[in-house]
Amino acid sequence: MAKGFTSREEDYSKWYNELVVKADLAESSAVRGCMVIKPYGYAIWEKMQAELDRMFKATGHQNAYFPLFVPKSLFEAEEKNAEGFAKECAVVTHYRLQNDPEKEGKLRVDPNAKLEEELIVRPTSEAIIWNTYKGWIQSYRDLPLLINQWANVVRWEMRTRLFLRTAEFLWQEGHTAHATEQEAIEEAEQILEVYAEFAEKFMAMPVLKGLKTESERFAGAVETYCIEALMQDGKALQAGTSHFLGQNFAHAFDVKYTSKEGKEEFVWATSWGVSTRLMGGLIMTHSDDNGLVLPPRLAPIQVAIIPIYRSMEQLEMVTEKTLPIKAALEAKGISVKYDDRDTHKPGWKFNEYEFKGVPVRLAVGPRDLENGTIEVARRDTLTKELVSIDTVDSYVPDLLDDIQISLYNKAHAYREENTTEVSTYDEFKDRIEGEGGFVLAHWDGTAETEEAIKKETKATIRCILLDSKEANGKCIYSGKPSTKKVVFAKAY
């Protein structure tokens, strides 16, 4: 299956695109910039959703659903937010089609069915949600309001790539309302921790936690917290953001509450989201020139068992010995596929599961039965070993844990190797134009310098690390004083 498959070194971008399509994760659709998420890709997304949803609920959030459309007058109410998204908005202007009088069997937009007010297909839902919250919040008793929504959103991107940047994508968006500034900030920070924990523990993808600079902030936010991961080509991926919105939306939609003391106060807000973009991060963090590599905790199939046989009699013997192993693993909560299809040869199946990133593959043939062994292959290292058939059901769960940790450690080591500190602009440019990676450097704190560096090198400030230490130095670009280094990288 990996035949004709581009290697990472040859062309990283092509490798990624081919991998996504050939591993049956997603493909382009007939709609410009929109993708079809195929069943195997969607099964991974479902695992992500289930885990994130559990984490949101464990931190007191509830799900709800708000309209797909935002009337233009609501959309423009929070000006910065509107301005930030205006250029990417799909707009519904009509609500009916009719037979085209000039072309038989064809339809056209009915010119008499023009909407009085255009509807924006939500690029994000702050406007429609805060307009709703106005009716839900009167008293301090109604706060905090901790709501999440799983939804599709549309941002009309000119250059799209499967999962990483698509016109329509799936995401979750949390929208919370609080009585105090402090509580809203704590909420934004708590969610950042949830995102980081999910990325590291489930995706096995190490992330930096930090704050965005003003020019990289979400449109309408006071602060944007983010998690940033490093891909194998030395480019950064923003993997999730959590925004402290201050009172911007409360002012725009006039959302006030009566405090315990009987005073009217504007409400404080956060919003936060991760999207199907995480799929891109997952793929790029672990996969190799043999295809997809999945961390066990997000793999739809964790173990594939392939019988080796020449005769039906042999298949029966293998099956008889193998099904109890499958059952024993399933009883431990492991998802197992026993692939006894007679339409494909074992070698084809080996390639298939390798390319699709199934963490562990077991193969059992007549010789194994004689010897009481089973061949266990792990996808991450591509190594094989023989394990006693009697102990394989306790061996595999430990192996899955080991793979999960190994993948994280490998990705973490890669990030450490590709994180450098520089003190001059020449060093900086060498690094950014060379191996890439995260580059820590002093920055004078101005948008002008940030913009100039971006223009000259295409590197952006990914974040100001939350745990960065104060250390006096000079901005690599302007030479002006700086109190801490920030993280630069080229980014997706």
Next chain:
Amino acid sequence: MAKGFTSREEDYSKWYNELVVKADLAESSAVRGCMVIKPYGYAIWEKMQAELDRMFKATGHQNAYFPLFVPKSLFEAEEKNAEGFAKECAVVTHYRLQNDPEKEGKLRVDPNAKLEEELIVRPTSEAIIWNTYKGWIQSYRDLPLLINQWANVVRWEMRTRLFLRTAEFLWQEGHTAHATEQEAIEEAEQILEVYAEFAEKFMAMPVLKGLKTESERFAGAVETYCIEALMQDGKALQAGTSHFLGQNFAHAFDVKYTSKEGKEEFVWATSWGVSTRLMGGLIMTHSDDNGLVLPPRLAPIQVAIIPIYRSMEQLEMVTEKTLPIKAALEAKGISVKYDDRDTHKPGWKFNEYEFKGVPVRLAVGPRDLENGTIEVARRDTLTKELVSIDTVDSYVPDLLDDIQISLYNKAHAYREENTTEVSTYDEFKDRIEGEGGFVLAHWDGTAETEEAIKKETKATIRCILLDSKEANGKCIYSGKPSTKKVVFAKAY
């Protein structure tokens, strides 16, 4: 809470609307015809989703995701389907906003950002999906293709009602492809059974299973199977449909496969869906003049425990005795809310949980502690009894099962009482204009008669029962011969 709440007899339609809003299920939004599904309502929908999803997967289906938008040229490819939905289509014509030069701080649609081809917001996804399937299906080995999608769809309805008919709604849509006609018909029938089982076992809502007449069929289908439920006002609700699509979409999108014998054949198709409309059916089937009544299997909170106390010391004593009961019930998979909020009095809480349809309410006060009892109230019958505090954790699970069955039996008895057979048109009209309900009558099988009856009485043929017996008779309207009775009703 039920104060000022309209009764069913007073105004059924008003009762329904008030119930949906006051029980925190959903509300209208700023977007015409679109609703906001509130957290409590969404939690019920999530329970429905989880169960249906499990049933779809158990019958071999996988989830995937297809684009929100359908290019007009694809949309119109299957003519009957396109014609059926053309009048309800929201159309995206532009992809950018810009500052309005005439109004500061306002936005307008950028006239230079007009799409070359308009995009239809999916009212249903056959077109975009079959255009995709063309690339997925080459050989008989690729069949059957059994895919479901959870998504939002938009149908521009002029008269909308929360859950029952909204411009945007949430649903699942299954789209399957098969090698043979027989297999596709079996799929459509299997899904109808899944829907009926879900409705009866989980929603406790009895349904009739049948076929739609030609004029009530899904646009583009060869046969539409449906489940029909009877609401408390004597009107029918179409609760789910499963369509045998023949080869209509395969022809429209040129989807062929090579058979085992090496012949090229067009593929056979089905599609099927249920939506947030089920929420309307659930609400109307069981609820009463005191508010929502939920079947335990779909209740987000199955048991509410309310402590009765005057002093903090009493609260502590009650809590100490109650938390182990909560834990014991939760260990049995029951969702329990212990409501010790001091912002509301017990009486207020009783009303709250009653209105929100929580199946079982436990109340514990100091006197109960003395007597070793606990007050158990069931929502469906509004009855209370004292149960020993030592056995309540085994009593409650049985009680929940009993409520689930009682609700079904009650709804079933109501339907039986309100299903009549008539032999003349006068009887028919009396019944339809009187109590309503399902009315079985002979029909001559013509669309003309069906249309005439609809025009004169507003009753439609809900379905031709799958298990209806052949019995010769005469059409109540035309007097022409008929071989079986069909089910008429006024409907939502």
